Amino acid sequence: MTDTTINDTRKAELLSKQVKHIDIKSFDARPIVDAMSDMSFTSRDLGRATKIYNQMLGDKDCTVVLVIAGSTSAGGCMDLYAELVRNNMVDVIVATGATIVDMDFFEGLGHKHYQALEVPDDDTLRSLYIDRIYDTYIDEEQLQDCDHTIYEICNRLEPKAYSSRAFIREMGKYLVENGKKENSLVKLAYEHDVPIFCPAFVDSSAGFGLVKHQVDQMKAGKPYLMIDAVADFRELTDIKIKAGETGLLMIGGGVPKNFIQDTVVCAEILGHEDVAVHKYAVQITVADVRDGACSSSTLQEAASWGxxxxxxxxxxxxxxGSVMPLLASDAYHRGLWKDRPTRKWATLFDAN
Structure with missing residues (x-):
């Protein structure tokens, strides 16, 4: 056999087992969460966090913001987040570009993530065009298809400044027309008017498509589109001002976490001193608080910043990934979402 055939065979072996995304509707986590609430340590913390999330859903005045950083979407929580949107359990999403583009939009195009049954030398993976996230694989050639699709979307749009929210809405529209997966967060958010913000949008597969679009347009002497991160901050602050009561369900930390928390301060700077701090907050993280980094700052620390x-x-x-399925399944089966008003915050910007 030729080297190409050998490599193709080896790549197929390594990409043979797909990651299966958990279905929170298929099991009822209420009994185990109730039992864990009577335990100690992290079990009790999870029980209380789940109770707080249910309080958010039961509070008809509360806008719920889902904040996602890290790789839980690639690791099996992708359908979980989609179900939260489908069942009116979140109203706004703030996430990393990787979560939205490299993971969800990527699968929306028909591609998959794979379990690493073994982890060979990473140089070997590179030679086979396989990207690794801990024990999860992505086919780099499929990821390049994602890059190219973003490039195509750019070329179809009017060359102007877009917030990441506005551009991701166009991605959702693309999936409605061309997508291969029903349970896509980007697609469902478009259909349910749930705005998605990625404050560091170009730090993702989208960045490659956006750069290629700009370079090609510049070479041709034509105008190009750009992503306006300031507009992201302004739009999300607009939502906070109009929403009043808000609750945060945060997975991980980083830029998305700080971005949503800063809307309170930004509203004050804009003269809205009556805007309340986020009323409810849950954060699930493994970050160590001792290094002083923003990602690991506790919610108590955020209180000092107002x-x-x-x-x-x-x-x-x-x-x-080990606790969100329990929290989300518990909230789904308690059913407080059934009586929530739909907020459709994305429509706030329709006239813009």
Whole structure:
């Protein structure tokens, strides 16, 4: 056999087992969450965090913001997040570009993530065009298809400044027309008017498509589109001002976490001193608080900045993929979402 055939065979072996995304509707986590609430350590923290999330859903005045950082979507929580949108359990999403583009939009195009049954030398993976996220694989050639699709979307749009929210809405529209997966967060958010913000949008597969679009347009002497991160901050602050009561369900930390928390301060700077801090807050993270980094700052620390109330908050120090299925399944089966008003915050910007 030729080297190409050998490599193709080896690549197929390594990409033979797809990651299966958990279905929170298929099991009822209420009994185990109730039992864990009577335990100690992280179990009790999770029980209280789940109770707080249910409080958010039961509070008809509360806008729920889902904040996602890290790789839980690639690891099996992708359908979980989609179900939260489908069932009116979140109203706004703030996430990393990787979560939205490299993971969800990527699968929306028909591609998959794979379990690493073995982890050979990473140089070997590179030679086979396989990207690795811990014990999860992505086919780099499929990821390049994602890059090219973003490039195609750019070329179809009017060359002007877009917030990441506005551009991701166009991605959702693309999936409605051309997508291969029903349970896509980007697609469902478009259909349910749930805005998605990625404050560091170009730090993702989208960045490659956007750069190629700009370079090609510049070479041709034509105008090009760009992503306006300031507009992201302004639009999300607009939502906070109009929403009033808000609750945060945060997975991980980083830029998305700080971005949503800063809307309270931004509203004050704009003269809206009556805007309340985020009333409810849950954060699931493994970040260590001792290094002083923003990603690991506790919710109590955020209170000192005037961002979050310490009255109804809970930190859960756990790997999110192991506890989010329990929290989400519990909330789904308790059914408080059934009586929530739909907010459709994306329509706030339709006239813009």
């Amino acid at each position: 961002k979050v109330s310490t009255a109804i908050e809970q930190m859960v120090f756990a790997e999110a």
